[in-house]
Amino acid sequence: MAQSKTVNEFKKMRSYFTYANQLYPHVILIQFSLSIINTVRIFLNILFIGQLINLLINPSQAFMPPVLFTGLFLVALLAVNITADYLQAKSFTGMHYLNKNANTNLANKMLDVDYLTFTDSKFRDIYSSVKAGFTYTGSFMTFVSGILDGLVSFATTLVLAGGSLIFLFSTKSQDTSGFSQFANSIWFVVVAVILIIIPIIASFPLGKIQSRLFEKFYQINVSFNRTLEYYMSIVFRDPVYGKTLRLYDPKDKMVQGVIKEVDDQFTENSKIQTQSVAIGNLDTVLTFLVVAGFYLLIAIKGLTGAIAIGSVIIYVGYFQQIISSLSNLFLQWNNRRAAFKTIDQYIAFMNFDNEKTSGRDLTIPQEIQTIEFENVTYQYPGSETYAIRDLNLTIKAGERVAVVGRNGSGKTTLIKLLIGLASPTTGRILVNGKDITDFNVDDYQNLFSVVFQDFKLSAFSIVENITANSPYDKDRIKTALELAGIDEKVAQLPDGIQTPITQELSSSGVNFSGGELQKLAIARAWYKNAPVVILDEPTSALDPLSEAEMYEQFDNLIQAKTALYVSHRMSSTQFSSRIVVFDQGRLVEDGTHKTLMAEQGIYCNLFSEQAKYYQK
Numbered sequence: 001m002a003q004s005k006t007v008n009e010f011k012k013m014r015s016y017f018t019y020a021n022q023l024y025p026h027v028i029l030i031q032f033s034l035s036i037i038n039t040v041r042i043f044l045n046i047l048f049i050g051q052l053i054n055l056l057i058n059p060s061q062a063f064m065p066p067v068l069f070t071g072l073f074l075v076a077l078l079a080v081n082i083t084a085d086y087l088q089a090k091s092f093t094g095m096h097y098l099n100k101n102a103n104t105n106l107a108n109k110m111l112d113v114d115y116l117t118f119t120d121s122k123f124r125d126i127y128s129s130v131k132a133g134f135t136y137t138g139s140f141m142t143f144v145s146g147i148l149d150g151l152v153s154f155a156t157t158l159v160l161a162g163g164s165l166i167f168l169f170s171t172k173s174q175d176t177s178g179f180s181q182f183a184n185s186i187w188f189v190v191v192a193v194i195l196i197i198i199p200i201i202a203s204f205p206l207g208k209i210q211s212r213l214f215e216k217f218y219q220i221n222v223s224f225n226r227t228l229e230y231y232m233s234i235v236f237r238d239p240v241y242g243k244t245l246r247l248y249d250p251k252d253k254m255v256q257g258v259i260k261e262v263d264d265q266f267t268e269n270s271k272i273q274t275q276s277v278a279i280g281n282l283d284t285v286l287t288f289l290v291v292a293g294f295y296l297l298i299a300i301k302g303l304t305g306a307i308a309i310g311s312v313i314i315y316v317g318y319f320q321q322i323i324s325s326l327s328n329l330f331l332q333w334n335n336r337r338a339a340f341k342t343i344d345q346y347i348a349f350m351n352f353d354n355e356k357t358s359g360r361d362l363t364i365p366q367e368i369q370t371i372e373f374e375n376v377t378y379q380y381p382g383s384e385t386y387a388i389r390d391l392n393l394t395i396k397a398g399e400r401v402a403v404v405g406r407n408g409s410g411k412t413t414l415i416k417l418l419i420g421l422a423s424p425t426t427g428r429i430l431v432n433g434k435d436i437t438d439f440n441v442d443d444y445q446n447l448f449s450v451v452f453q454d455f456k457l458s459a460f461s462i463v464e465n466i467t468a469n470s471p472y473d474k475d476r477i478k479t480a481l482e483l484a485g486i487d488e489k490v491a492q493l494p495d496g497i498q499t500p501i502t503q504e505l506s507s508s509g510v511n512f513s514g515g516e517l518q519k520l521a522i523a524r525a526w527y528k529n530a531p532v533v534i535l536d537e538p539t540s541a542l543d544p545l546s547e548a549e550m551y552e553q554f555d556n557l558i559q560a561k562t563a564l565y566v567s568h569r570m571s572s573t574q575f576s577s578r579i580v581v582f583d584q585g586r587l588v589e590d591g592t593h594k595t596l597m598a599e600q601g602i603y604c605n606l607f608s609e610q611a612k613y614y615q616k
């Protein structure tokens with residue numbers, strides 16, 4: 001069982017090789033070569049000192065003059081050092097790219113998935129976990145420069161030291177003292193093997209405890225840091241939260257919250273640290289005893305004349321090398337779990353099933369003739385109720401449709417379904433008679449210009465926000481700003497359209513009011529020039545005059561385009577050739593202002609309520 005688990009882990013490691021090589025070509029080969037050459041370098045140094053002493057003490061039996069030996073050794077060492085330095089530099093670059101490319105892949109995947117996957121809590125959890133793993137337990141870098149290095153260095157050490165230890169066991173001393181008898185007997189080998197086995201056996205439980213402590217440290221700190229992150233980046237930094245904080249004055253509670261969190265984190269980490277140091281000390285004492293025992297064994301071989309003094313140094317050095325390489329391997333191997341878990345999660349994240357890539361490649365129509373909802377229902381994942389029920393609705397090219405209804409009646413959900421941010425639970429949506437799931441999502445979404453209720457502008461310049469992915473056109477930018485009624489404000493700014501929005505990325509940035517931001521978002525939507533325009537409550541922060549003006553201008557400027565206006569305020573309905581009314585996910589009324597007023601249903605109610613206030 002345990003054996004097959006290890007075999008599986010080695011199999012898994014083979015697939016990690018492939019992923020690591022994709023992130024930085026040949027990184028595995030580079031690390032293999034570096035680990036081997038670094039080990040060879042250590043062995044060469046030990047060999048040199050020992051052999052030189054042998055040559056100097058016993059020149060008559062020298063296989064070459066000490067000067068020649070030193071010269072040859074220095075040349076060999078120079079070659080090894082140059083190669084090692086070259087590989088070290090390559091490995092350093094490799095580690096940088098492993099980290100950078102893995103993070104870039106995560107960011108690209110996050111931005112590239114369809115909206116439903118993007119909002120899927122399972123998907124987001126894996127993302128957070130991988131990011132935390134990258135920070136706290138490492139991943140490909142730990143695997144390559146830690147675990148792989150540990151394995152290759154140990155294997156190289158065994159090959160280099162193993163042969164010479166066998167030679168040590170086979171060299172016999174000539175005298176007949178009790179020490180010599182022991183040194184020549186099988187007991188010498190038995191004691192040496194026991195000394196090698198002791199650290200191996202001890203490493204298992206010690207390493208396991210260390211590894212558990214490490215995992216505990218990781219879990220505790222992920223949770224602490226999440227809480228601290230909430231305080232630091234949301235509560236203390238977000239200007240919107242800043243208002244609430246001042247108004248409701250929970251300052252003491254917040255500051256105490258941070259202090260408690262930092263104190264608790266320190267207490268928990270100190271406990272782990274103390275336990276970890278105790279385990280480390282136990283390991284050090286054990287290693288010391290084992291090395292001392294081996295010194296004694298080699299000294300016996302030396303004192304009884306079986307090996308030369310210089311060889312004593314060589315064997316002791318080699319043995320120490322086996323022990324330190326072994327303990328490094330155990331350390332790395334015991335820590336592998338956390339790194340492997342992060343790599344597995346990275347692979348799962350990168351392979352997360354994404355509807356967007358599932359082969360929808362029908363050519364997108366240049367013009368839209370009809371949009372049809374055919375028996376569409378929609379239930380949000382995890383929700384018990386339907387947000388949209390049995391919807392049958394056809395919208396024709398050029399229509400201006402006002403979507404009206406009380407809070408939670410399904411208006412925004414209708415828009416999400418139409419633009420492909422969500423797929424119907426049952427039923428179909430057709431554009432020009434073709435099921436929209438047959439189109440490529442990116443191309444399909446280019447058919448729509450949308451301003452959402454919760455629209456976002458980035459901290460880039462005004463012009464970058466407005467042009468977004470479209471080509472720069474000075475005249476269109478001017479018109480867009482005029483249409484949205486924000487041209488005068490922008491003209492007053494010293495940097496004009498180059499002014500960054502907010503000071504998040506630049507100190508010359510400007511903070512706009514909620515209404516001004518809405519106007520910029522409307523300018524961006526118009527600039528995109530898509531065949532269908534959707535305004536989902538874009539005017540809630542505008543004063544009634546600006547709102548009416550904006551709708552009038554917008555309606556004139558979009559000409560023959562199809563438009564959907566979602567609004568609680570009835571100013572949008574004035575410009576709409578058709579009004580559809582939603583109630584609890586159902587389409588309940590469909591007509592013009594005149595016919596719906598005559599029906600005296602929900603629309604008539606909503607309109608009359610608002611008209612009353614405006615007349616007042």
Ligand SMILES: Nc1ncnc2c1ncn2[C@@H]1O[C@H](COP(=O)(O)OP(=O)(O)OP(=O)(O)O)[C@@H](O)[C@H]1O
Pocket residue numbers: 380381383387405406407408409410411412413414453
């Ligand atoms: N992500 C979500 N997960 C679960 N339920 C949701 C989600 N988003 C919306 N809902 C629910 O779906 C229903 C319709 O919501 P929707 O946002 O479409 O309403 P709306 O008419 O746009 O409301 P409002 O006028 O308040 O913006 C509501 O009951 C809402 O609680």
